[in-house]
Amino acid sequence: xxxxKLTSYGILIAFVFCLxxxxxxxxxPLMVPSHTLLDLTGRVGYHDNDAQFASLxxxxxxxxWIGDGECHQIASRSYxxxxxxxxFCSRDTGLxxxxxxxxxxxxxxxxxxxxxxxxxxxVPIGIDGGLQFVTSYTSNNPLRLATGIMAGIVxxxxxxxxxxxxxxxxxxxxxxxxxxxxxxxxx
Numbered sequence: 790x791x792x793x794k795l796t797s798y799g800i801l802i803a804f805v806f807c808l809x810x811x812x813x814x815x816x817x818p819l820m821v822p823s824h825t826l827l828d829l830t831g832r833v834g835y836h837d838n839d840a841q842f843a844s845l846x847x848x849x850x851x852x853x854w855i856g857d858g859e860c861h862q863i864a865s866r867s868y869x870x871x872x873x874x875x876x877f878c879s880r881d882t883g884l885x886x887x888x889x890x891x892x893x894x895x896x897x898x899x900x901x902x903x904x905x906x907x908x909x910x911x912v913p914i915g916i917d918g919g920l921q922f923v924t925s926y927t928s929n930n931p932l933r934l935a936t937g938i939m940a941g942i943v944x945x946x947x948x949x950x951x952x953x954x955x956x957x958x959x960x961x962x963x964x965x966x967x968x969x970x971x972x973x974x975x976x
Contacts, residue, residue: 800896804896804925818873818897823872824873826873828864853876856877857876863878889936902943907947
């Protein structure tokens with residue numbers, strides 16, 4: 790059985806990186822004693838929960854510390870595993886899963902995303918998140934996860950487009966010069 794040909798080693802690297810990150814994010818709550826991290830609600834751009842992470846081992850501490858600075862971690866907008874709140878909210882978790890899914894598919898299929906498709910994949914997360922920001926509307930976690938997955942897939946496709954373009958723009962090796970054939974003597 791022959792394996793399918795990879796579209797790009799750059800896509801493979803992006804896929805492996807995103808897969809490892811997603812695995813770390815989803816298993817971090819399992820690396821912490823059950824019911825240790827119950828409410829990590831905070832602000833984006835701040836480390837509000839350093840005291841809760843002080844006793845964690847280095848790997849979950851690092852993952853939760855990144856989540857604390859990059860995500861609001863509102864408890865009601867997050868999933869729980871092992872009785873612990875995940876380091877990122879459901880929408881961010883969906884983005885990470887969407888990146889894995891998108892790069893995984895693009896490992897074997899080279900696809901140039903159409904701008905309308907990109908817009909269609911990003912509009913739902915904009916509407917869902919934007920309405921929550923400016924109105925009293927409250928989304929639910931399955932919808933946040935779904936819009937995050939769609940946006941993650943579109944982001945993977947957009948990033949892959951640039952990776953493919955970089956691969957195509959590499960200088961091509963020049964063909965070796967051919968020497969003229971010696972003239973035949975009329976003997």
